Amino acid sequence: MSAISKTNTAVRASAPKLRTRPLAASVVLLGGIGALLAGIALSISFGAADISLSTVWEAVFRFDPQSTPHQIVQELRLPRVLAGALVGAGFAVAGALMQGMTRNPMADSGLLGLNAGAGFALALCFAFFPGLPFLYLILYSFAGAGIGAGLVYGIGSLARGGLTPVRLVLAGAAVxxxxxxxxxxxxxxxxxxxxxxxxxxxxxxxxKWIQLKIMFPWVGGALLAAMLLARSVTLLSLGEEVAAGLGQRTWLIKLAGTAIVLVLAGSAVAIVGAVGFVGLLIPHLTRFLVGVDYRWIVPCSAVLGSLLVVFADLGARMVNPPHETPIGAVIALIGVPFFLYLARKERREL
Structure with a gap:
């Protein structure tokens, strides 16, 4: 047996056993989907003009174009709440992949410059290309998110001692x-x-529906790709040496994962703006509930992220009706204390 084979065998033998909870994951997934459907119904029902759930049902399945409540449901509230579900899933899965690939518990598209980069690209579009179709706005958001992430990792790598979770977050804040x-x-x-x-x-x-139709293939395809990559991300989260010893091409996993994260974060920012903390909070909650296997973390994060954004949007409309509170502020009320807790925990472990 060659030295490389002996090393790989030793790595396989020493690889830690994954802590998984399939039963808990199934409960979280099914319960989360049920709660999400209820949240979607409530979000469509409540607003400046309250609409009964029976009318919502009729507007969705027996649409009457002559009915004003039906038009409100179909043209305003339904695309809004479905976009919220997609945005929540996108931010949450992007955060989960980033945390798994980098082994950084504070990785999040908002904290690591992706959201700000996408927002900068949108500012350039509005300034120099007014009236640009939404499809191109999404593409520019992808590019901006990539520029933001590249700057953060580049600046963070210049520090003596290399990248650490705290340094990466500091570089992200600066960028x-x-x-x-x-x-x-x-x-x-x-x-x-x-x-x-x-x-x-x-x-x-x-x-609008047109934005949702353009966004859905990108987010849906990226979520499916994340599911296919989940097993490899699980191994990578155990350490690069372990993943390489188990036959994984770590550079290819990181490249594919980065592309998925840019698509998810860029699409979400193009719709909802620079909302932070969804990708930070949800993956930690998911790992606490279902374990460390990303084959469960990815779908559960998608459901819980959708649930968070849908209910945050509902809460934002109910704080000061008929005016709306920014959804980013509502989520930050939860995310900021959790971020401070993580930062304090990381500092103690340094």
Missing amino acids: SALLTALSEGIALHFRIGQDLAFWYAGGMAGT
Whole structure:
């Protein structure tokens, strides 16, 4: 037996046993889907004009174009709540993949510059290419998210001692502040502040079916790709040496995972804006409930992320009706304390 084979055999033998809870994961998945359907129904029903659940049912399955409540459901609330579900799934799965691939418990598209990068790309689009179709806005969001992530990892790698979770978050905060300042400068110079205000605040008001139809193939395809990559991410989360010893091409996993994260985060920002903390909070909650197997973490994160955003959007409309509170502020009320707890925990472990 060659030395490489002996090393690989030793790595396989020493690989830690995965802590999985298939029964708990099934309960979380099925219960989450049921709660999500209830949340969608409530979100469609409540608003500036309350609509009964029976009318919502009729508007969805027996649409009458002459009925004003039916038109409100079909043209305003249904695309909004479905977009919220997709956005929540996208942010949550993007965060889960980032945390698994980097083994960084504080990895999140908002904290690591992806959201700010996508927002900067949107500012450039509004300034230099007004009236650009939504499909191109999504593509520019992908590119902006990639630029933001590249800057964060590049700056974080320059520090003595290499990347650590805290340094990565500090680099992300610096790059996010820079890109946000540049976006605001562009908004002031070209007088497009009102167009960008929606993305800064975070909200789904005004979401149209055409945006949903363009977004769905991207997010749906990326979520499916994340499911296919889940087993490899599980092995990578155990360490690069373990993954390589088990026959995984770690560079290829990271490349594919990064592409999936850029698609998910870029699509979500193009719809709802720079909403943070969904990708930070949900993966931790999911791992606590179902274990460390990403074949369960990815679908459960998608469901729980959708659940969080749908109910946060509902809460944002109910805080001060008929006015709307930015959904980013509602989620931050939960996310900021959790982030501070994680940062304190990481500092103690250094």
